[in-house]
Amino acid sequence: MKEARRIPLLKKMLGQLGIEEERVRLDWVSASEADRFASIVDEMTEQIRELGPFSHNS
C-alpha cells in the first residue's frame, strides 16, 4: 500500500518539474492476469515511444 501513497506524491512533484505525467503510471495486476499485464506493458511502451527520449530543454 505504500506505493499507492508514494506515486501520487511523486506525480505531484514530477509535475512541478515539468515532466510529462504519462511517463509514470501505477497499476495493479494480479499474478493470474497475464494478458492484462502484457497489455499494460505494451500501452506504456507505446506511450513512452510517442513521447520520445526524456530531455531537458535547457
Add this chain to the structure above:
Amino acid sequence: MAKLKLALYWASSCGGCEIAQLQIGDKILKLAEVADIVFWPVAIDAKYKDVEAMPEKSIDVCLFNGAIRTSEQEHMAKMLREKSKVLIAYGACAYGGGIPGLGNMFNRELIFERAYLETPSTDNKEKVLPQTKCKVPEGELTLPEFYDTVKTLGQTVDIDYVIPGCPPEARTTWLALEALIEGKLPPKGTVITHNAKAVCDDCPKKRDVKKVKKFYRTFEIMPDPEICLLEQGLLCAGIATRGGCEAPCPQANMPCTGCYGPVDGVIDQGAHFLSAVASVIDSNDPDEIQRIIDGIYDPVGTFYRYSLPDSLLRRAKIK
C-alpha cells in the same frame, strides 16, 4: 614542519559559509599556527592573478563554498582544482547545489525576466538585461556568463571531500580541519561528519507510530516539543538527512530542512525524503491520500531544498 597553505573561496553562495568558518572560535588560532591562508577573497587581499601565478598543487587545501552558476565560478573552480592538492566542497551549495540550486526550476531567461523586469521594486523601462559584453565610451565591459543550470562543485571538477551543511556546524568544520592538520585524512570522497546515520539518530525526540492524516507548515501548529516532528505532520527531513549536526533545528522545534545532504548509500536525497513522507500517510483511500498530499506545498522545494542540481533529474524541464 612547513606550514600548510590554505585557500578559501566562494562561488554561488550567501556568505554564511565564511561566517561558519569563523565559528570554530579560538580554534582559529590553532589553525593559524599550522596554516597560512594564501587566498580568501572575503578577508585577505589576494587577487585572481596571484592564484594564477601559483604553481600547480602548491595549495595544500582549498575549502570551496558555493554552487557553480556562472562562467567565472566555473573558471575559479577549475583553477583552484589545478592549484590545490586537496579540494573540499564546503557547505550545501558546493555539495548539492544548495538554495541557489533551486534556480534549476527556471532558466536564465526566466530568472532575468523575474529579477530585472517583473519584480515590483524594479524600475527598468529600457528593459536592460545583463550582457556578457557591453560597449561604453571608455571601451568594452564584460560580465561572466550566467548559466541556465546550476551545477555542484563535484559536477564541475574532481573533489576530494565534502564538509556538508547550510552552513556547516563549527564541530563539523573542525572535525575536517583537525584531520587535515594531523594528516589523518579519511578515504577520498568522504562526507566528513560525526555521524553518517540520519539526523534522527542525533535527535532526542520520541518516535512512536508514524501515522499522519494532515501535513502542516511550520506556522500552522505549535508542535509538542517531546515528540518527533514528522509524526506531528511537519515535513522534517531528518529521516533522509545525514546527521552529525546534533539536530539543532528539530531541538528548536523547527523541522530539519536537509542541509547535511543524503545519508550514506543514498544517491537522491529528495526521492528518499519523498518516499519517507509518503510512507507515514495514514490512509488507504485514494481520495483521502490525494487530499493529504494536496496539503504538501512545493514538494520540489521541500524534498530538494539543498540538492536539486545533485538529484537524478538535476533540473526542471522548461516548456
